[in-house]
Amino acid sequence: MNQAQHGAPSQTTADAVTVTGVDKTFDTRSGQVHALQGINLTVKAGEFVSLIGPSGCGKSTLMRIIADLDQPTAGSVAVFGKSAGQARLDQDYGIAFQQAGLLPWRTVAANVGLPLELHGVGSAARAARVAELLSMVGLTEFADRYPDQLSGGMQQRVAIARSLAESPSLLLMDEPFGALDEMTRERMQTELVRICAETQAAVVFVTHSIPEAVYLSDRVVVMSARPGRIQEIVPMRLDGERTESLREDTRYFEMITAVREALHGGNPGGGIATGGLATGAVAASAPVRGAETR
Numbered sequence: 696m697n698q699a700q701h702g703a704p705s706q707t708t709a710d711a712v713t714v715t716g717v718d719k720t721f722d723t724r725s726g727q728v729h730a731l732q733g734i735n736l737t738v739k740a741g742e743f744v745s746l747i748g749p750s751g752c753g754k755s756t757l758m759r760i761i762a763d764l765d766q767p768t769a770g771s772v773a774v775f776g777k778s779a780g781q782a783r784l785d786q787d788y789g790i791a792f793q794q795a796g797l798l799p800w801r802t803v804a805a806n807v808g809l810p811l812e813l814h815g816v817g818s819a820a821r822a823a824r825v826a827e828l829l830s831m832v833g834l835t836e837f838a839d840r841y842p843d844q845l846s847g848g849m850q851q852r853v854a855i856a857r858s859l860a861e862s863p864s865l866l867l868m869d870e871p872f873g874a875l876d877e878m879t880r881e882r883m884q885t886e887l888v889r890i891c892a893e894t895q896a897a898v899v900f901v902t903h904s905i906p907e908a909v910y911l912s913d914r915v916v917v918m919s920a921r922p923g924r925i926q927e928i929v930p931m932r933l934d935g936e937r938t939e940s941l942r943e944d945t946r947y948f949e950m951i952t953a954v955r956e957a958l959h960g961g962n963p964g965g966g967i968a969t970g971g972l973a974t975g976a977v978a979a980s981a982p983v984r985g986a987e988t989r
């Protein structure tokens with residue numbers, strides 16, 4: 696019975712992302728920067744996982760490694776059971792990073808439609824999909840404008856629409872909503888939840904906002920500062936519910952507290968919690984690896 700499946704892509708069964716023993720060291724003029732240490736993480740197909748942690752703890756570096764935009768110093772990454780490089784060639788994922796990264800000489804519509812164009816989608820189908828995406832991010836009126844005619848938040852929404860163009864089975868989003876005002880941000884969160892439910896996409900999502908991470912995620916990965924490590928993975932016990940009323944639900948606030956405690960009261964060694972380090976700020980200022988030996 697498995698002969699029918701022989702040679703078929705493993706996409707439906709494989710985990711979306713598997714990060715195994717990833718270490719990353721940057722060589723800089725002022726010496727080595729140990730950005731990531733011993734990262735192990737699996738994101739299941741359809742799962743929403745957020746990364747949260749102090750600035751400089753390696754969240755963007757980890758995203759870039761998953762996206763094959765940077766290479767790990769040690770360890771490996773698989774995306775749907777393939778190498779990160781192969782997954783990039785196959786365009787298995789959509790990316791929306793901090794900088795919108797739009798092509799300034801293309802209109803908004805042409806930026807959003809670019810992935811479809813590259814994949815040979817015909818112009819009528821493309822126009823229909825672009826219209827749908829622009830309506831979703833509230834930019835229908837701006838289809839013919841150029842990026843430099845838009846605010847930063849609007850440019851970011853164009854980038855998000857573009858990342859969704861091909862309904863990818865994995866979305867890599869690095870602080871995609873950081874530049875948006877609070878109301879637009881909540882609307883985009885609601886849209887993202889809807890899109891994920893519809894497309895069954897897995898998402899790896901970087902944010903500085905604890906409520907945002909809680910609202911969106913199945914699990915929240917709390918990272919500690921330099922070298923960036925996974926300090927704790929907090930499962931969100933919200934039964935997959937992502938309604939507007941969840942934002943006022945007791946369970947939601949309980950989860951916010953749980954993530955905040957993991958972030959602030961973290962104890963990387965897992966031993967005695969002294970409560971001495973309120974945040975990763977102290978560790979971040981020390982260019983050493985020996986913090987845990989004390």
Ligand SMILES: Nc1ncnc2c1ncn2[C@@H]1O[C@H](COP(=O)(O)OP(=O)(O)O)[C@@H](O)[C@H]1O
Pocket residue numbers: 721722723728730748749750751752753754755756757
């Ligand atoms: N290309 C690079 N060259 C040298 N150091 C880098 C480079 N990219 C990131 N870093 C360093 O690696 C650490 C993690 O950075 P980053 O992944 O951007 O953190 P985060 O996204 O969590 O704020 C920081 O100390 C940063 O300065």
Ligand SMILES: [Mg+2]
Pocket residue numbers: 754755756
């Ligand atoms: Mg970053």
